[in-house]
Amino acid sequence: MKNIKVYSTPTCPFCILLKSWLVLEKIKFEDNDISKDSEAAAEMVKKTGQMGVPVTEIDGQFVIGFDKERLEKILLDGK
Numbered sequence: 001m002k003n004i005k006v007y008s009t010p011t012c013p014f015c016i017l018l019k020s021w022l023v024l025e026k027i028k029f030e031d032n033d034i035s036k037d038s039e040a041a042a043e044m045v046k047k048t049g050q051m052g053v054p055v056t057e058i059d060g061q062f063v064i065g066f067d068k069e070r071l072e073k074i075l076l077d078g079k
Helices: 013-024 038-048 068-075
Strands: 004-008 030-033 055-058 061-064
Touching (some): 004 038, 030 038, 038 055, 038 061, 055 068, 061 068
Antiparallel strands (some): 004 055
């Protein structure tokens, strides 16, 4: 099972799409709301250099934005 961490905010439309897609695909993930968790926000910036959301970390690989094609390749190949 892959370790999936999503960095997001509640008002970000792409964050909502990403999390909805993960739920639809029955993929468990940890959601980190960086608007309320400054430590998670700092962790995201330190790891990726990105200040925008969503950012998805999958076993040390990062997907910036809602890149469905890349997410499918990492998460669904071999399922």
